[in-house]
Amino acid sequence: MGENAMLTSAQETVWEHLVDAIAKAYTGAPLTNEPGVRCIYTTVKFSGYLASLTNWHTLEPAVYSLPHNSECETLGIGVFKQILESNEDALERCRTRLSELALPRGVRCYGAFAFDFTEPSFGIWSAWPKAIWFVPKLTLRKRLDEDSLEVLYIASPGTDERDVRADVADLLDAHAAASGQASADHPLFAEAEDRATWSDKVGRALREIAAGKLRKVVLARRAFASVNRSLSEALQQLMGTYRDSHIFAMHWQDRWMLAASPEELVRVQAGTLSVDCLAGSARRGRDPEEDQNLRLQLQTSAKNRAEHEAVVHSVTNRLESVAEQLTWPQEPGIRQLTNVQHLYTKVEGRLREGCSLLDAAICLHPTPAVAGVPDAAAISFIKAHEGWPRGFYTGGFGWMDGDGNGQINVSLRSAFIHYPNACMFAGCGIVAGSDASTEWEESEWKLAPMRTALGDCREEDAT
Structure with missing residues (x-):
């Protein structure tokens, strides 16, 4: 139908x-x-x-x-x-x-x-x-x-x-408008990124890290596909599989942004502020035993712990100008999603007098979880070497009301659709010890929610 x-x-x-x-x-x-x-x-x-x-x-x-x-x-x-x-x-x-x-x-x-x-x-x-x-x-x-x-x-x-x-x-x-005329080969969706290009980008980042210019940089890749599901089917598929995420879609100027984001940039309710720190990732296991082993490996991985600690340190420092009574656990937990698990720390506090949800967002965005450390050097590297405009990917989305309450999520596990064409995004944190092949596989896990939601789309990227 x-x-x-x-x-x-x-x-x-x-x-x-x-x-x-x-x-x-x-x-x-x-x-x-x-x-x-x-x-x-x-x-x-x-x-x-x-x-x-x-x-x-x-x-x-x-x-x-x-x-x-x-x-x-x-x-x-x-x-x-x-x-x-x-x-x-x-x-x-x-x-x-x-x-x-x-x-x-x-x-x-x-x-x-x-x-x-x-x-x-x-x-x-x-x-x-x-x-x-x-x-x-x-x-x-x-x-x-x-x-x-x-x-x-x-x-x-x-x-x-x-x-x-x-x-x-x-x-x-x-x-409820009927279908308009759509081009199957839209020129804006013409360029794909192959594995060799990805490996080259990761190699450049590792050289900058070895030289002491960066501690961490988040590199993203994009994949292209044709949409084979209605929007209602895509959303309901995400509802059934990724209820651990904020499912969001926004239409503007004939284009849709679709996301199932597991990470809150900031949430405010009655003056109480909370922020998610997600950094350090592993896939989910094929059975409970493998899942537990992967969880333990993630918890004890020096690479992933260093990546996560850099994010928590940066977030808590930035929040001091807009929030007080900040608290967070000294050891990260594990946030298990449908197809991936992350090291996770929740930071909580009270907004300072006169500060708002967007004040907090301005202080935090972009976090090291989507940019890197130091932030200015990481953003400069991304702009120079990623090779395409991120646009709203790793930006933010959400809502706010007149009482100062609201929630903004980081735009992760997302796609940008000019029907019937889709561009999907996934990023990986590159630190000392990162491996391009392993990071490529991680990006594949992160692309899975949108690929599945849009109907096991025809992939146009070279894998």
């Missing part, structure tokens, strides 16, 4: 009820602090997954989010307000502008930002600015164990019930 047929089946359950429910709730909806703006809340019966209502071909900006620490899916459609930035101080400008939004209680802003704000936007990233944040016009939220949707529609000033009815109908029609 094609994507549009599946969407139509799901829409028959919920789409026809949304317009009526929102229009009927308009009259009693309270005004917000912004003159003339109404937040319309209602509920609609729906027993499926919100992921089933997504569509590669939507004509509207859209966002889907299912954090690993939540049992609630969110689907946002359309734009009520947006913040787009492409300057070198894009995150700082976003922080200022987001603080001025005065979001009503319960309203969230979703978005993402790039790895490097000084890098020109070109290639597959040419249509996106460096930072994208938007408040959806229509937000649907659903607990996985319930059979109803929480609906929030934000009505603009000067609208009446008839306007709202027409606008919601138009919004849903655009979101």
Whole structure:
């Protein structure tokens, strides 16, 4: 069954009820602090997954989010307000502008930002600015164990019930758009990276490390594929296999970013801040005995422990300017994901007075887990030798609300899709003792979530 047929089946359950429910709730909806703006809340019966209502071909900006620490899916459609930035101080400008939004209680802003704000936007990233944040016009939220949707529609000033009815109908029609014309051979997705190129990059990094110029640098590779699954199938596959990660998809300018990230850059809830430090990796075993052996090898590996300790040291030092009462365990634990396991340390503390989620993100990004140590030298090496623009890969994505709460994940285990073409990414931390062949195999484990989600895609990279 094609994507549009599946969407139509799901829409028959919920789409026809949304317009009526929102229009009927308009009259009693309270005004917000912004003159003339109404937040319309209602509920609609729906027993499926919100992921089933997504569509590669939507004509509207859209966002889907299912954090690993939540049992609630969110689907946002359309734009009520947006913040787009492409300057070198894009995150700082976003922080200022987001603080001025005065979001009503319960309203969230979703978005993402790039790895490097000084890098020109070109290639597959040419249509996106460096930072994208938007408040959806229509937000649907659903607990996985319930059979109803929480609906929030934000009505603009000067609208009446008839306007709202027409606008919601138009919004849903655009979101459920039929397939447009797509090129099977898009020129932006033409270059692949082979194993020899990878080995050369790792060799250069090891020479810089031996010379004392770097302690660690994270090198990434990309792989290309054709998408063979609907977006709803891809998201539901990730839900079934990678619920230990934040499953996220964002549509902007005819392109999608899709991720199943295991790493929180920063989370803030009622002033309490937490940060994940993931560095040092091993694959999962084929049976419990092998899995335990690999876990023990990871815990006792001098190379992996050194890589992890460098990340924890850098993160805790950076956080001191925005947080206090910082605590973290002296020995790392193990974070076991479906196909890979990492050394893991959680750092917690309290935000300092006057500091925000984005203040913490600005201090932390990019972390040594995605750049290296020292950070400036590592970023310079990446820009000089990686050979392609990272764009939003190893940037951040997430949400924030008007009370200062929010969550930003590092954009790992991710892909960038201009349907039906996909570019997938994976990175490895290179330190003294790293081996190019071993790191290539590690990158293969890390590419697996997107390859599987997109339908055992036709791989165009040389392995």
